[in-house]
Amino acid sequence: MEKETQLPWLYELYLLGQSQLLRETPAIVQQQILQHIIRGFGADTGSLALCDTEDCFEMTIVAGTGLPENTVGSSVKCEESLLGWVMRHGEPVMLVGDAAKDARFSNLKLHSHKERVGCSMCWPLKLEKRMLGALCVNRAEIRAPFTHADLEQGTLLVNLISIVIENMKLHIAQQEAHRLALQSREHLEQILSALDNVVWSITPDTFETLFLNPAAENVYGRSIAEFMADSNLWFQTVHPDDRKRVGQCMPEILEKGVLDIEYRIMRPDGEVRWIHDHIHAIFGENGEPVSLNGLGTDITQSREAEIKLKKSHAELQEAYAKLQDIQSQLLQSEKMASIGQLAAGVAHEINNPIGYVYSNLGSLQKYLDEVFVVLDVYEKFEPLLASHAEAINVVRAVKRKADLGFLREDVAALMGESREGITRVKKIVQDLKDFSHVGSEEEWQQADLHQGIDSTLNIVNNEIKYKAEVKKEYGDIPDIECLPPQLNQVFMNLLVNAAHAIEDRGTILIRTGSANEMVWVEVSDTGKGISPENLSRIFDPFFTTKPVGTGTGLGLSVSYSIIQKHHGSINVASEVGKGTTFRIALPVKQPEPGPETKTML
Ligand SMILES: Nc1ncnc2c1ncn2[C@@H]1O[C@H](COP(=O)(O)OP(=O)(O)O)[C@@H](O)[C@H]1O
Ligand SMILES: [Mg+2]
Incomplete structure (x- = not known):
């Protein structure tokens, strides 16, 4: 090559190595480079092989002219070809005539006839010690062969070609790396855009937004540009009630490096989200915070579901408690109903005999009185029998035997006891009848409970006055629809029980009030209280802790059924040694009578 043409040639070679086409079609450019070299050396054909790997065990022919078909792209075993030989020996070679006749290449499987005749120059391509590949140019047999000067000049140029080739390879690698980077960035962006979660990154000191994915617009209802423009915006979106807590978490993030937090935000449309x-x-090399990155999830729905769940759980528990309450009331009224039937039957059966025994006792007393009057008269005339010694002896003997003095006293006592007994039985029968409501006249009326309580107090005053001081705290209550005599009976039972419970002296407090269409009455005493094991039994018919003859055990069960009939409730609270409070609640208006209310008791 002439000296003056060398420089433009080199420059053109350099440009080829920088070609933008390299990335898309490296084979074409490599072919162009080879072509350029062939032209530069005034050769007819040539080939260019590049190492596949760093150790250069195999090469691939990347460009060639005058080679058998499909040679370009095929690999070259280093032991088998001239290119390989050159590369292995690291020195250029010039061949004139048939290569196969040269002892150095006797082991090689040379490609074609063309390679073996004419003349060839072959150079290894290397940078410092690193092998890159090999280059070969050939001149046809009929033309003048290459000279040793050509080989030497080529050796100098090949270094440059190596640089260009290396450059080209670097260029390809760089372009590939760039393409991969772009591709993975694109991929990442696709992922980030498709996420429902908010992915964000801010500076830890000024809170400037470094990155925000599109999900933020959906969740926060504001554009990414808004967040980018105003570093305070995010904190302002936090719900005022949560701002303090969120603001305080900064030291913890910097200390632990990671933090999970839940808070509310307010969107411009007024919606609140969790x-x-x-x-x-993220920390830098010197441990200084570089950025804060986060993954935000909109948990509004699960939060709401959680709240709903808690609410329905509470409702369920309430309903369950109510159900239990109703169940125990049902059990109680069931018991009442069956006992009521029994009581009604018993009361009915006993009522008649009791009636005539009671009235017979009255007659008997009268007759006995008369008999004693007759006896008195006989006794008065007894001295007149003195002359009839036989008669008087008989009378005296009979009198002595009968112990008339004692008889007279004892008959009176027995009659008194019997009458008292029968009166008590009559009272029990009456209680039983009340309990079962047999024969009680029912007339629903509007009545003032205070009046009822006061008149009942008058009646039971005798039983109470030695035991307790009665205090009243009457509230403002409306008249209620009720059966006044029956409610009076309830008040009486409660007041008498209260007095019985007080051992020495105490207080009975009567309180009233109204709320929600209901009127309540409380009777509290400072008596001995009710033990827990008895508390569940006091409403049972015939349950009493009082001595035989004092309590019937019917007072509270009767009261219970009366209150039930009024669609009200009766409850008790008691503490042993402190006292007891009974609380009655009654509706102001009775519900319309349905078919089922008639079957109660
Ligand atoms: N105010 C009260 N203080 C303590 N115990 C009470 C009170 N009221 C009722 N009791 C208990 O309930 C039982 C049942 O009362 P009740 O049905 O009126 O029947 P009785 O009064 O005839 O025993 C009583 O025997 C008593 O043990
Ligand atoms: Mg009682």
């Missing part, structure tokens, strides 16, 4: 943020602090 966010779960998983925050990571």
Whole structure:
């Protein structure tokens, strides 16, 4: 090559190595480079092989002219070809005539006839010690062969070609790396855009937004541009009630490097949403915080579901408690109903005999009185029998035997006791009848409970006055629809029980009030209280802790059924040694009588 043409040639070679086409079609450019070299050396054909790997065990022919078909792209075993030989020996070679006749290449499987005749120059391509590949140019047999000067000049140029080739390879690698980077960035962006979660990154000191994915617009209802423009905006979106808590978490993030936090945000449309943020602090080489990155999840729905669940759980529990209450009331009224039937039957059966025994006792007393009057008269005339010694002896003997003095006293006592007994039986029968409501006249009326309580107090005053001081705290209550005599009976039972419970002296407090269409009455005493094991039994018919003859055990069960009939409730609270409070609640208006209310008791 002439000296003056060398420089433009080199420059053109350099440009080829920089070609933008390299990335898309490296084979074409490599072919162009080879072509350029062939032209530069005034050769007819040539080939260019590049190492596949760093150790250069195999090469691939990347460009060639005058080679058998499909040679370009095929690999070259280093032991088998001239290119390989050159590369292995690291020195250029010039061949004139048939290569196969040269002892150095006797082991090689040479490609074609063309390779073996004419003349060839072959150079290894290397940079410092690193092998890149090999280059070969050939001149046809009929033309003048290459000279040793050509080989030497070529050796100098090949270094440059190596640089260009290396450059080209670097260029390809760089372009590939760039393409991969772009591709993975694109991929990442696709992923980030498709996420429902908010992915964000801010500076830890000024809170400037470094990155925000499109999900933020959906969740926060504001554009990414708004967040980018105003570093305070995010904190302002936090719900005022949560701001303090969120603001205080900064030291913890910097200390632990990671934090999970839940808070509310307010959107411009007024909607409040719950966010779960998983925050990571990124630190620089010197341990200084570089950025805060986070993954925000909109947990509004699950939060709401949780709240709903809690609410329905509470409702369920309430309903369950109510159900239990109703069940125990049902059990009680069931018991009442069956006992009521029994009581009604018993009362009915006993009522008649009791009636005539009671009235017969009255007659008997009268007759006995008369008999004693007759006896008195006989006794008065007894001295007149003195002359009839036989008669008087008989009378005296009979009198002595009968112990008339004692008889007279004892008959009176027995009659008194019997009458008292039968009176008590009559009272029990009456209680039983009340309990079962047999024969009680029912007339619903509007009545003032205070009046009922006061008149009942008058009646039971005798039983109470030695035991307790009665205090009243009457509230403002409306008249209620009720059966006044029956309610009076309830008040009486409660007041008498209260007095019985007080051992020495105490207080009975009567309180009233109204709320929600209901009127309540409380009777409290400072008596001995009711033990827990008895508390569940006091409403049972015939349950009493009082001595035989004092209590019937019917007072509270009768009261219970009366209150039930009024669609009210009766409850008790008691503490042993302190006292007891009974609380009655009654509706102001009775519900319309349905078919089922008639079957109660
Ligand atoms: N105010 C009260 N203080 C303590 N115990 C009470 C009170 N009221 C009722 N009791 C208990 O309930 C039982 C049942 O009362 P009740 O049905 O009126 O029947 P009785 O009064 O005839 O025993 C009583 O025997 C008593 O043990
Ligand atoms: Mg009683």
